[in-house]
Amino acid sequence: PVDSNNGTQIKQVNDQSSNENILDKEPKLKDLHRLFDSSAAHYSTIGTALDVEVDNLLHSPLSASDKLRTVFKRWIESNKEVTWRNALQVCEDYPDKRGVTVELLLGRKWLPVVRVKVLKVLQFLPFSSSLDPGYWQELGKRKLEEYQLREDPVPIRGSNGNYRNISTPFLSLDYTAFDVGYQPTGLDFPSLGLLRNMNTIASFNNIDKKELLDTCGRLILESIKNGNCLKNSSLLMSFLLFTYADLKKYRFNYWFGFPALSPSSPFTYRSISRLDTLFKDSDLQHLVSCYDHFQSEHKSVGFFLVNCS
Structure with missing residues (x-):
């Protein structure tokens, strides 16, 4: 059966011993990169969890995806318990810093996967x-x-x-x-x-x-x-x-x-919701009234913060 929860997919198999054997196998670089590429912006966190050098990548002109590939290549070359078990352990150790859908077909066996909260990278539209x-x-x-x-x-x-x-x-x-x-x-x-x-x-x-x-x-x-x-x-x-x-x-x-600030790690979010799904009609009307009053006192202000108490 396949269970879907907030973008995280779970696949179950009955052959527990086969799963254990797969978890102890050494992953290939291309499979690691394919699995984690959507979280390439967190290459530093992944590298730290795998105990490989990442400091010299911070100011490298390489793309985040290439930096992530370098992290996994260094891990494989280190021979430090390079197994699928330890790769998946990253998801358990850093669930709040990475958002990944951990799902991998290795041969004909589905690896047991970790249910994690999916964090999406906040993207900005250019002017x-x-x-x-x-x-x-x-x-x-x-x-x-x-x-x-x-x-x-x-x-x-x-x-x-x-x-x-x-x-x-x-x-x-x-x-x-x-x-x-x-x-x-x-x-x-x-x-x-x-x-x-x-x-x-x-x-x-x-x-x-x-x-x-x-x-x-x-x-x-x-x-x-x-x-x-x-x-x-x-x-x-x-x-x-x-x-x-x-x-x-x-x-x-x-x-x-159009200059833009570049944070050391990307901004992430869990989900986006419409206001009418979060507030009652009376609350929305009150919000609109407060905004109109705010704009009457602060002409042409394009930013404001709503504090819900």
């Missing part, structure tokens, strides 16, 4: 960008009258939002982008950014984008550490915009950069 023609008109005017040959960063403002009819969040800029104090209306929220308008296409192509993204990312992290993001949540949505405007030929090149 899409939108530049209104009015933005380019205002940029051209400011380059001629104000910026001229300057290439130093200029503060600008964009608007972001989530809508049901749009699959990905987007950031838009129009002619008001140069008015940093302008507050968007409706369900749009402000994002503060930096503009660098280059004088030549060569300087536009050769600019060190990674260094500037790292600098912007450090500013976001600093706003979290010093608490400034609690006073101005738009600091969490910072962006970079590089442009080159050929005003003679009316050609415009641009590149958006």
Whole structure:
């Protein structure tokens, strides 16, 4: 029989002695990698449990999947009780740090498996960008009258939002982008950014984008550490915009950069639930009322926390 519980599959066999023999066999690298690849982000935890060196992998340019493969390769080469029994023991020792569906067909025998809570990796959607023609008109005017040959960063403002009819969040800029104090209306929220308008296409192509993204990312992290993001949540949505405007030929090149913090280990969650499955109708109405009141006192704030007591 097959039992399914929150994504964890259980298969049972009657031949206990055969199972014991399988558990004492040495696993192959490809089978280990196939079984644990969905939890590759936790290669460090898995390596620690298997007593292999992982410190030199922390800053390696390898992907998480390749790092996990390296961990299992080192374990096999160490000859330290390399058995399926010890591989499955990882699931029992670290059930809260890893989310895996432990299910493996070895030959024609199903290994007894461990029922574990499935933790999913929280993924984030990247921004899409939108530049209104009015933005380019205002940029051209400011380059001629104000910026001229300057290439130093200029503060600008964009608007972001989530809508049901749009699959990905987007950031838009129009002619008001140069008015940093302008507050968007409706369900749009402000994002503060930096503009660098280059004088030549060569300087536009050769600019060190990674260094500037790292600098912007450090500013976001600093706003979290010093608490400034609690006073101005738009600091969490910072962006970079590089442009080159050929005003003679009316050609415009641009590149958006959206810095994001990279945690040492990914954020995980167990499940996602709709609010109407967690709260009664009266509670939902109260939540909407509280949110409307919150927005009336805190204009254009895109983040809030609900404390259920």
